[in-house]
Amino acid sequence: MASLRTPRTWDPAEQEKVIAECVAAVPSQLTERESVFERRHLYAAVATSLVGTGADAMRVEQEVDRLIQAGRIVELGRDALEQPVYSTPEQIAIERELVTVAERLAREHRAAPDREYVLRLCRERGLSAEQTHAAQMARARPPSR
Numbered sequence: 001m002a003s004l005r006t007p008r009t010w011d012p013a014e015q016e017k018v019i020a021e022c023v024a025a026v027p028s029q030l031t032e033r034e035s036v037f038e039r040r041h042l043y044a045a046v047a048t049s050l051v052g053t054g055a056d057a058m059r060v061e062q063e064v065d066r067l068i069q070a071g072r073i074v075e076l077g078r079d080a081l082e083q084p085v086y087s088t089p090e091q092i093a094i095e096r097e098l099v100t101v102a103e104r105l106a107r108e109h110r111a112a113p114d115r116e117y118v119l120r121l122c123r124e125r126g127l128s129a130e131q132t133h134a135a136q137m138a139r140a141r142p143p144s145r
Helices: 012-024 026-030 039-049 057-069 089-107 115-124 129-140
Strands: 074-078 084-087
Touching: 012 026, 012 039, 012 057, 026 039, 039 057, 039 084, 074 089, 089 129, 115 129
Parallel strands: none
Antiparallel strands: 074 084
């Protein structure tokens, strides 16, 4: 016969510290593979991060709201179904930097940056394989006129 596990009794201060640490990691986890995400992905990530902390569904809702209010998660706009899409300030900054570099190179009529240079920048900024591929594709595209 399998033994039943006794639920952990948390010291409230310890529980709050663990919850804060778990939730703090959510924004970067969400943008590891995709640069934008939907609200349902945000809820799923927060809920998953809080497994084992004793937090309930209401706490998940509070932490989602807290991430948005603190500016750790930013609404970018709406999709075709009028649902909000989100990203992180860090991801937005990375993408803006890539656009700025591409625009500068196009204005200067310079060749695309070296493939290895682009790969190094992508690695330094922690872009996923998919995001790195997109940067490589943008690097290879000639400037539009």
